[in-house]
Amino acid sequence: MAFSAGMAKKGILSLNIQGAAQLHQHYMPFIENGGLFVKTNKNYRMGDEVFLILTLDDDERMPVTGKVVWITPTGAQGSRVQGIGVQFNDNSDMDSIKTKIHSILAPYNGEDIATLTL
Numbered sequence: 001m002a003f004s005a006g007m008a009k010k011g012i013l014s015l016n017i018q019g020a021a022q023l024h025q026h027y028m029p030f031i032e033n034g035g036l037f038v039k040t041n042k043n044y045r046m047g048d049e050v051f052l053i054l055t056l057d058d059d060e061r062m063p064v065t066g067k068v069v070w071i072t073p074t075g076a077q078g079s080r081v082q083g084i085g086v087q088f089n090d091n092s093d094m095d096s097i098k099t100k101i102h103s104i105l106a107p108y109n110g111e112d113i114a115t116l117t118l
Helices: 005-010 019-026 092-105
Strands: 013-019 033-038 049-056 062-070 083-088
Touching: 005 013, 013 019, 013 033, 019 033, 019 092, 033 049, 033 062, 049 083, 049 092, 062 092
Parallel strands: 013 049
Antiparallel strands: 033 083, 049 062, 062 083
């Protein structure tokens, strides 16, 4: 993957998720192709390219590429956590990550737990 100047300037984000409940809070299934909410105090704009290192349940670190499709700013209504929603790129590299996310969430019935987005 080629890095754009904007990606290098903001650096690489990391997200370590432990368990289905925490994954439920971060996962954005309503985004086309799926996505994750990442807590960050860095400033991003809609459409910015993002490179993220994702760790699920202390498993291997997985590279995630995507773009910003959601922004929760500082001081958001309802005491929401500041961060960005990253839409997964539509490529075959992301298929194994999406499969792993869905397998973790499959037995989980977490509608009673609020997410970090909606």
